[in-house]
Amino acid sequence: MATSVRGILNSCKLFANLHRQRACHPKIFARNASFTYLPDTPLQEHGETSRMNLFQSVNSAMDVALGNDPTAVIFGEDVAFGGVFRCTIGLKDKYGADRVFNSPLSEQGIVAFGIGLAVAGATAIAEIQFADYIYPAFDQITNEAAKFRYRTGDLFNCGALTIRTPCGAVGHGALYHSQSPEAFFSHIPGIKVVMPRGPIQAKGLLLSCIREGDPCIFFEPKILYRAAIEEVPVGDYQIPIGKAEIVLEGNDVTMVGYGTQVHVLREVATMAQEKLNVSCEVIDLRTLLPYDLDTILKSVIKTGRLIVTHEAPQTMGYSAEIATAVQEECFLNLEAPIQRVCGYDTPFAHVFEPFYMPDKWRLFEAVKKVVNF
Amino acid sequence: MFTRKLSRISKFLPSAAYRNGVGSRKLHIASVLYAPQSGRYEEKPEFPGSKSKFIHNLKFLNPDENEGIPVYRVMNRKGEILTESEDPKLDKDTVIKMYHDMTLLNTMDKILYESQRQGRISFYMTNFGEEGTHIGSAAALSPHDMVFGQYREAGVLMWRGFTLDQFMDQCYGNCNDHGQGKQMPVHYGSKELNFVTISSTLATQMPQASGAAYALKRSGKDRCVMCYFGEGAASEGDAHAAFNFAATLECPIIFFCRNNGYAISTPTKDQYRGDGIASRGAGYGMMTVRVDGNDVFATYNATKAARDICVKECRPVLIEAMTYRLGHHSTSDDSSAYRSVDEAAYWDKQDTPIARLRHFMLAKGWWNEEMEREWKAESKQMVMETFAKSEARKKPNPELLFTEVYKNMEWHIQKQQDAMKKHVMNYKEHYPLDNFEKWEQ
Ligand SMILES: Cc1ncc(C[n+]2csc(CCOP(=O)(O)OP(=O)(O)O)c2C)c(N)n1
Numbered sequence A: 001m002a003t004s005v006r007g008i009l010n011s012c013k014l015f016a017n018l019h020r021q022r023a024c025h026p027k028i029f030a031r032n033a034s035f036t037y038l039p040d041t042p043l044q045e046h047g048e049t050s051r052m053n054l055f056q057s058v059n060s061a062m063d064v065a066l067g068n069d070p071t072a073v074i075f076g077e078d079v080a081f082g083g084v085f086r087c088t089i090g091l092k093d094k095y096g097a098d099r100v101f102n103s104p105l106s107e108q109g110i111v112a113f114g115i116g117l118a119v120a121g122a123t124a125i126a127e128i129q130f131a132d133y134i135y136p137a138f139d140q141i142t143n144e145a146a147k148f149r150y151r152t153g154d155l156f157n158c159g160a161l162t163i164r165t166p167c168g169a170v171g172h173g174a175l176y177h178s179q180s181p182e183a184f185f186s187h188i189p190g191i192k193v194v195m196p197r198g199p200i201q202a203k204g205l206l207l208s209c210i211r212e213g214d215p216c217i218f219f220e221p222k223i224l225y226r227a228a229i230e231e232v233p234v235g236d237y238q239i240p241i242g243k244a245e246i247v248l249e250g251n252d253v254t255m256v257g258y259g260t261q262v263h264v265l266r267e268v269a270t271m272a273q274e275k276l277n278v279s280c281e282v283i284d285l286r287t288l289l290p291y292d293l294d295t296i297l298k299s300v301i302k303t304g305r306l307i308v309t310h311e312a313p314q315t316m317g318y319s320a321e322i323a324t325a326v327q328e329e330c331f332l333n334l335e336a337p338i339q340r341v342c343g344y345d346t347p348f349a350h351v352f353e354p355f356y357m358p359d360k361w362r363l364f365e366a367v368k369k370v371v372n373f
Numbered sequence B: 001m002f003t004r005k006l007s008r009i010s011k012f013l014p015s016a017a018y019r020n021g022v023g024s025r026k027l028h029i030a031s032v033l034y035a036p037q038s039g040r041y042e043e044k045p046e047f048p049g050s051k052s053k054f055i056h057n058l059k060f061l062n063p064d065e066n067e068g069i070p071v072y073r074v075m076n077r078k079g080e081i082l083t084e085s086e087d088p089k090l091d092k093d094t095v096i097k098m099y100h101d102m103t104l105l106n107t108m109d110k111i112l113y114e115s116q117r118q119g120r121i122s123f124y125m126t127n128f129g130e131e132g133t134h135i136g137s138a139a140a141l142s143p144h145d146m147v148f149g150q151y152r153e154a155g156v157l158m159w160r161g162f163t164l165d166q167f168m169d170q171c172y173g174n175c176n177d178h179g180q181g182k183q184m185p186v187h188y189g190s191k192e193l194n195f196v197t198i199s200s201t202l203a204t205q206m207p208q209a210s211g212a213a214y215a216l217k218r219s220g221k222d223r224c225v226m227c228y229f230g231e232g233a234a235s236e237g238d239a240h241a242a243f244n245f246a247a248t249l250e251c252p253i254i255f256f257c258r259n260n261g262y263a264i265s266t267p268t269k270d271q272y273r274g275d276g277i278a279s280r281g282a283g284y285g286m287m288t289v290r291v292d293g294n295d296v297f298a299t300y301n302a303t304k305a306a307r308d309i310c311v312k313e314c315r316p317v318l319i320e321a322m323t324y325r326l327g328h329h330s331t332s333d334d335s336s337a338y339r340s341v342d343e344a345a346y347w348d349k350q351d352t353p354i355a356r357l358r359h360f361m362l363a364k365g366w367w368n369e370e371m372e373r374e375w376k377a378e379s380k381q382m383v384m385e386t387f388a389k390s391e392a393r394k395k396p397n398p399e400l401l402f403t404e405v406y407k408n409m410e411w412h413i414q415k416q417q418d419a420m421k422k423h424v425m426n427y428k429e430h431y432p433l434d435n436f437e438k439w440e441q
C-alpha cells in the first residue's frame, strides 16, 4: 500500500476531530441548517446544571438510571465502546461489562432479549442503531412487547423495556439513515412513543420512559445529538409522559410538531410575526402515544387554525390523527382547513433532501394559507 | 440438473449392507442394525429428519473439543505457492488484471475517502485489506452469475467492468448516476453486470439471493447466485432464513462471508461463539469451506469449485473468507476508539492481499518496481481526472425525487410533485437550484 494504514488512520483522526467540532462536515451542515436551535432554560428546581448536547444528556439519563437501579442494563449494536452516536460512552467502564454490552447484530434479537429481561424483572434499555433498522424487530414490538400485559391477564408484563433509537434527517442520510417511523409505532396499542426536542427534555423524558410501567420507544432526532446544546440538570429529574408543552404562546395559528420540527416551527413563528404580523402558538407534543389532545384542543379553540408537521411522509402519517381528532372535537371553532406540512410520499432521497423537507418556507406558506382562507 | 435429486437422496440411505429396500420412502422405515459389541440387533432411530444411530452413554457435543475448521491457502504471505498442484495457473494477463483491479480499487478508495473528509462527497466506505476476497471471487464467477452484495464489495464490480465514472458519479449522486442521486455513496448497482443494487439494510439481500438462485435454477441456464455478506450481518435472522431456504430448496447459490474481524466496533467475540461462520454450514446441510481471503488464488480456487458444485449439483455452498478490515468501518467511524492502531498496522505490514500478489508477480518476473511506479501514477491520474469530471456534474433534476416510487406515478405523488415545484418556484432563492439540473417550466 502506498499510504500505510497508520497514515490513513492518523489523517482520519485529524479529520475526525474537525468533524467533532462541527457535527457534520461544513458543506453538508451548511446545506442542512434548515433550522436554528433555540436552547431551553432548565427549571431551577432541577438543581445544578452542566452544558450538554443531546447525546450527552441521553448519556446522563442512562448514567442516572444505572446508578439508581441495580437491575438496569443497556445493550445493542456497538454499545460497549460508546455507541456510534456516543450515547453510551463511558458507561461500560463505570458500571461494568455485564451491564453495558454489545449485542450480536440482530434487531429482533435486541428487542426480544429486552422483553425477556423485563419479564424477568430487570430494567432493559435497548438501543437500535438507527430507526431505519428497527423493522426486523417489528414483530417483537407489535405482537410481543405491546401485547404482553393484555394477553397474560397482567400475569406478566415488559413495562421495564425502553427502546432508544435515533431518527430523522441529517442532511446526507438518504433512504436508510433518515427515516422517522414514529407513526407505525403510534398505531400499536400497548406501546408508548416519545420524541424529545432537545437535551433537557431528552433526559427528563428518557428517565420517565425507563421508569414507566409500559414499554416505550424513545426516538432521538439524530441531527440534534451535537447541534442541540443546553444547560442540563446533572441530577435525577423526570418530565411526564403524555403531556405536550406550549413552547410559544400565540393567538392566531396553532402549530403542532415534535422533535426537530419544533425548532423549525419556532422560527416560522418569528417569521410569521415579523412578516405577516401573525401570532403563532407552538406546541411540542413530546409524547406521540398517548398524546395530549387536551392541550391541542384548548389552543385550537383559541386560535381557530391548526398546522401539523412532521418529517415522515404525509399519507397515513401521524398528522392525520391529530387533524381528525381536532375536527371531531372542535369543528365549529375552525376558521380554515387544517394543514399538514410533512415529508412527501417518497423514500428519503439523498441529494433531494432540501426539497423533501417540511422546512420553514413550506410552513410559512401554510401559515399564509390558513390566515388568508 | 434435476437428476441430482435422486443421487442426493441415496446419500441419506443406510449403506447397502443394511438397506432393506431402495427408494426414498425407505428413509422413514426403521432399519435394523447389528451391533457387534453386544451381539444384539438394535433399531436405528426412526425419527423423521434424523440420520444417525443410538448411543447409550450420555455425551454432549462439546464444540471446544473440535479443532477449528482449517483455512485453505495457496500462497503464503511471501506470495510463494505452497502446493504446486493448487496453483490455479492463471495466465499472466489475468493475474495482471487482478493486480490492476485490486490496486485501482485501493487508489480510488484513498481518493474518495479523502474527498469525503474534505466535504466533497457525503460518505464513503473503503475496501482496504479486502481486495483479495473481491477479485479472487469475482474472477472465478461467470459474468452471467447474479451478485447480491452487502456494500464492501466494490472490487467485484470493478472486475466486471464498472467504470471509474460510474463509481464516482454514484458517489456524487450527480445527473449521470443511474440511481439519480437517491442513495448514499457506495450503493452501486448494474443491470448489465448482473449486480443487484446495494441496500444499506444488513442481510436483507441474503434470503432474496436464495430466491433469485431458485429462479435461475428453474430457468435452466447454468448460472448461479453469489451472495456476499459480513460476519456481523450473519447474526441477523435473515441470514438464517437465507441458508435454510437455499439448502431445503436446493438453490445454486454461493454464500460468501467476508469475515474481516469487525462489525463496526464489534469484534467477532461479541458476534458469535462458534467456530466462525463456516461452522454453521454443516448445520444447514451446506458444503462449506474456509479460505484465506488475503490469498487471491485460494479465494479464486474455492469460488470456482463452489460454483461447479452449485451449478452441477444444484446445492448451496458456504465460503468463509478470513480477512481483516484495514480501514475504518466508514467515514462516520474512528476505529482508534475500539482497536489499536498497532493492530491494524500489523496486518497492513504483514499481510495484505495486494502485497502477496505483488510478491508472486515479482517472483514470476511479471512485474517490477518500474511497472509499479508507472501504474501507480497512471491509476492515480485516472482516478483524479474522473473525480474532477464527476464533481463538476450537476445533481439530477429535483423533480426526480418523485419518480420510481411506483412503476407509474400515482395521483397522490403527482399532486405532491406539482406542489413541490410550485412552492420551490415561489421561494427560488431559498433552494440550492443552481446545483441541480433544471426542470421543465
Ligand atoms: C439491519 C441493519 N442493522 C444495523 C445496521 C448498521 N450497520 C451498518 S454496517 C454494520 C456492521 C456490519 O458488519 P459486517 O457485516 O461484519 O460487515 P463489514 O462492515 O465488516 O464489512 C452495522 C451494524 C444496518 N446497516 N442494517
Ligand SMILES: [Mg+2]
Pocket (backbone or CB within 6 Å): B230, B231, B232, B258, B259, B260, B261, B262, B263, B264
Ligand atoms: Mg465484518
